[in-house]
Amino acid sequence: ALFLLVVVLDALVLALVWVTRQSGLQLEHRLPLNPQILHHADLGLKMWWFSLAVLVVAVLVALARNASGPAVPVLGVLSLAVAVTPVLLGAMHVGNTTPYDLLAWTLVTVCAATALLRDRPRWWLGAGVAAGIGIQDEYLILTLLAALVIGIVVTSAHRTALTTRWPWLGGIIALVIWGPNLLWQFTNGWPQLTMASALHRQNTSAADYIGGLPAQLVYAGLLGIPLAIAGLVLLWRNASLRFLAVTATLIL
Secondary structure: OHHHHHHHHHHHHHHHHHHHHHOOOOOOOOOOOOOHHHHOOOHHHHHHHHHHHHHHHHHHHHHHHHHOOOOHHHHHHHHHHHHOOHHHHHHHHHOOOHHHHHHHHHHHHHHHHHHHHOOOOOHHHHHHHHHHHHHOOOOOHHHHHHHHHHHHHHOOOOHHHHHOOHHHHHHHHHHHHHHHHHHHHHHOOOHHHHHHHHHHHHOOOHHHHHOHHHHHHHHHHHHHHHHHHHHHHHHHHOHHHHHHHHHHHHHO
16 A cells, blocks of 8 residues: 555656646746645635645644643643744745645654654654655755654664664655656756755855744744743653754754
């Protein structure tokens, strides 16, 4: 069933690339899940983005339950805090790469945490599927994958998990899903890297770096800021959760 899912995802990616090229749209710098045509959104697409936001909230609550099992009222506050974060509300309204990116990052983190904290190694396969789909939206998810691996390696609680086959099978699944897009990028001169380089040149001033961390707090919102800070402290203090603390710190 998992193999069939990978094949279907590859077929969908190739079909979307073919449709956008046949339509004459100049989308070479975009990844398959985000053609420009989606930016002409009607109510149906707005509802789609809203459903993605709901999924992000639900999956984050699942992550919190896996990590520390807080009481129901705490989960309710967490749900509300995440639902009203400026980054989620803005992504739901604009409908750019961010809704897919947020969901993919959340799913990868939840699957990896479940595999490690609940001793359910097959969840690594789910992480691979989520990562493979996420790469079709933004290559930035590679940053999360690298940070997760570093977090597991430098902390001792779950290091042995990397000696099993499951994380590597998840990585292979992600690579297989990424394959068609990677091949297309290679045969067309890596337009995504060209676009990334242009964006890097436009956003590397001193003000961009100075304002980076405060901007993260703004994106979290008034309810999210204290929860994010308290959560990061909790992750660092708990040995079994410290790999997530390292991951979050590296990304910040």
